[in-house]
Amino acid sequence: MAEPDLFEAASVSDRLQAEALIVDVDGFEGPLDLLLTLSRSQKVDLRRISVLQLAEQYLRFVEQAKALRIELAADYLVMAAWLAFLKSRLLLPPDPTEAGPSAEDMAAHLAFQLERLQAMREAAARLMARDRLGRDIFARGVSEEVMRVRRVTWTASLLDLMQAYARIRTRDEFRPYAFDRVNVYTMEQALERLRDLIGFAGDWSDIASFLPEGWCADPARRRSATAATFAAALELAKQGQIELRQSETFAPIALRRRDG
């Protein structure tokens, strides 16, 4: 660790650069980007980078950020934890009983990721520097306007299609209420049934026992019948024909005929 690094840099300009790095943490596109920037201070080919040194640089960066009370996003801290782990694995002699990848494999993979990211950066730069249509190269300014046959074609882009589908699918919760006559048990039906049955309910009985036959198996139908029966029970209680009772929240609701 005798080599000078970014944060022990002697010269003022190096130190200023280091501070700029810290303050500009928002300018980085994630921890890998930051690592790539840090790796440049080693001034070697990415293939010969010292991952251990890089891990130390990164951890120091995180500490400095903490000292300066700069909030780092979670993924920077995850990376810091992983690098701290990697660093300890690299420094300690390998534990033969430990399963999983060796510290060297992990370090090599990190170096590979950095190299690959760097390669993509360079590729992107080369791509953007090419002669580009509309800037360096030009298409025909006018398409020929020989209007002999006017044929209408209908067009739509994939984006239109997807947006339409997304629109429909997110509209579901706002769509006009369509009445499902097959699977909906109405309050009127429930009232009628309850009125007929409460004559037999002299004692407390679970409201669930009043559900109509054939409405208990299918969850959707049971839900509808339960809701209607409950509403009907409330209505009858309001009219003073029955009493309702529930021992605690979510406990079964029981009803009985009200005498007198």
Next chain:
Amino acid sequence: MTAEKSLFEAPPIAEQERMVEAILFASAEPVTVAQLAERMPHGCDPAEALAYLRRRYEGRGVRLVRVGDAWAFRTAPDLGFLMQKETVEQRKLSRAAIETLAIVAYHQPVTRAEIEEIRGVALSRGTIDKLLELEWVRFGRRRMTPGRPVTYVVTQAFLDHFGLESARDLPGLKDLRAAGLLDSRPLPGGLAGADEEGEDAPGQTELFED
């Protein structure tokens, strides 16, 4: 580059001819000699370059023609018959048609009733007819349910038009969401999970399922 040394020497006439060729090609309107001179390096002689260029294109598929006091490339008159396809007028599909098409693509094979169920409105006759006529949608197998309704599926022409390799490659709701095309507002009532499998399950069952 040519522009630099032009202070002293105009580019060779062959080079000037190339310049006129490129300018006329890329311009949306006919270009006058004065406009050419303005855009070309100092000392150029666009009129002379034009004369060479005109000769070069004699008898070719396009010709250099004079339009008023300006110049433009035009298709050779005898080849006008080839230009019929250029007159095609492109119109956007109606919203109803796009939505119907999207539903067929994502839910195929799908019946008319199911399309109406998902869109929440009746399907007008013209909408499906238009999609059939475009050959983006065709009839699929009849559904083996009472009434044996016909189903609709998308065609190879549909896949070609939308640059898809198969209907299975249509992005799912999660992809739409990831691409920012869909609000990630969760659906109410525990439907949040159901919509992830949207590509496979017909929509109406989701509305009522647990």
Next chain:
Amino acid sequence: MTAEKSLFEAPPIAEQERMVEAILFASAEPVTVAQLAERMPHGCDPAEALAYLRRRYEGRGVRLVRVGDAWAFRTAPDLGFLMQKETVEQRKLSRAAIETLAIVAYHQPVTRAEIEEIRGVALSRGTIDKLLELEWVRFGRRRMTPGRPVTYVVTQAFLDHFGLESARDLPGLKDLRAAGLLDSRPLPGGLAGADEEGEDAPGQTELFED
């Protein structure tokens, strides 16, 4: 030369060359060989005509260029300086969008998770959206791995914009491949988990579909 004995003989090749020239000149968009064949008289061989035409325009102010399986006339790159008037304002792409575009181009077909793995950061919502909107990127085949994630590939418009004949002509592609930098190597032990979320997790539902 003519494959079928047609009632009428195909026009001489010089005439076919003129036809291809006229059609391509008239269109701002690249035209495929199949589209040319469709518009030209029966028995024509557009591919051969194209070869002649390309040679004819070598070194001219406009050139015949190949874009994927299509062809177009484009101005010569060295004359771009004359065209300031025609220059269309290029909207500046974000750094994330540029990198994502390069990754799609060099690694295609590529999934969202792979893009995130390479960049080491989650892909923000608008990034892919922007590239889809520019029509530089489109959806490719779904990957046949758990979750069947969609993949992204570059389009013909991308090739056209960057003056590439095909995706194989991407600058430096061979070297990158030789250096193993286009491999997708699994990470030993797993680094920062953020990359693997979205793509696979919701897909599980598909494994359990009926």
